[in-house]
Amino acid sequence: DTAVSQTPKYLVTQMGNDKSIKCEQNLGHDTMYWYKQDSKKFLKIMFSYNNKELIINETVPNRFSPKSPDKAHLNLHINSLELGDSAVYFCASSPSSGPSSYNEQFFGPGTRLTVL
């Protein structure tokens, strides 16, 4: 009964390959996010979707393309992988409205991507 799940957990691939990471949440949240965490633990937002609509699109290379088939899923496709793409990628979700005074983000376990 994992709240936010990601697959795969580990991904090792060669430079130039194309890969996808999948994310699913069963919390009924409207908003989902992709974050990148580098080797120094710096966590930076990449994209956010609200009800399948892109609402945050940070300055990331257009080799990265998010896709949200429905509000419970947000996938990340990466073309032409580069060495600098090696990082841990976290998916997160949050409710866009509700009784709480702050929309807490719930993170998945992360996907550790290594580009060789």
Add this chain to the structure above:
Amino acid sequence: QKEVEQDPGPLSVPEGAIVSLNCTYSNSAFQYFMWYRQYSRKGPELLMYTYSSGNKEDGRFTAQVDKSSKYISLFIRDSQPSDSATYLCAMSGRRSSASKIIFGSGTRLSIRP
């Protein structure tokens, strides 16, 4: 200059000590201040959040925000080995899900038994 600055540590203290973790920030529009805890090989989880200035206490944890100094702190009393983790401060300007959360780089904390 980064919007949020946090000493990466590592910080190592004996069990039972009081721990103080801090962040400074530059954007005066931030109103929501959070602390996330991240265990090794896991995703961050929200520990505490505070709106605007003031203190908030939850068990052994106390969060403080001083907006005039653009400085936030997290205090851990009676620290336990299970508190060993990376602590990330985070902040945003609005409650809306469209508002970005800006994270600090995290402080790695180790509690020695």
